[in-house]
Amino acid sequence: MMEQSQIQCSKCKTTLSQEDIFCPNCGYPENGGQEEKDKFDYRIKLKMNVLKDAKKKLKNVKILxxxxxxxxxxxGLFYLTQELTFYDGIGTLIASIIFIACVFWVKNQPLTGIMAAFVFWILLQLSVVFVDPSLLFHGIILKIIFIGIFVKGISSAKDYKEFSQKLQVLNAPNE
Known part of the structure; x- marks a missing residue:
């Protein structure tokens, strides 16, 4: 029996046979034409651009x-100085600590961290509305902006996870 020669994929270093046109691991057309290779590289650049855009939106969520x-x-510090609102101050300080914790959570697990922060923010909004329903419309434009930032952040976190995993398979840098 004749031995087949082996080659390595130039993108992910997976061993290929001479008959393989596409790498079974990353899909690179190692034995394909230049047009196929250019299309592959273009798709990688698109994924990297989506990843870069997702990082910008995740940064916006962290800023928020x-x-x-x-x-x-x-x-919270202001409320602590007021005798009648001392307990509101403690609750508000706790909320501050939770939002700070969510920033670090977003750094490690973007989707989970953003979802937790968004749910917590919604619960804070609802708790205020239960006390005084007219407060729902106070700062409505800011609330709509915050919701937009959270929704874009959630979408970006999903994109970030998906495309960073795809780029890891290719050993491509995901800046």
Whole structure:
């Protein structure tokens, strides 16, 4: 029996036979034409661009969480100085700590961290509305902006996870 010569994929270093046109691991057309290779490289660049865009949107969510944490920290410190609202101050300081924790959660697990922060923010909004329903419309434009940032962040976290996994298979840098 004749021995087949083996080659390595130039993208992921998987061993291929001479008959393999595409790498079974990453899909690179190692034995394909230049047009196929160019299309593969173009798809990689597109994935990297999506990843870069997702990182920008994740950064926006982190900024929002820092703003929410700072706002709650300042409000909590103010409430602590007021005798009638001392317990509101403690609750607001706890909210600040939760938002800070979510920032670090977003760094490690973007989708889970953003979802937790969004749910917590919604619960805070609902708790205020239960006390005074008219407060639902106070700062409505800001609330809509925050919801938009959270929704875009969730979408970006999904994209980030999907495309970073695809690029890891190819050993491509995911800046």
């Amino acid at each position: 969480l820092w703003v929410l944490a700072a706002f709650h920290l300042l409000a």
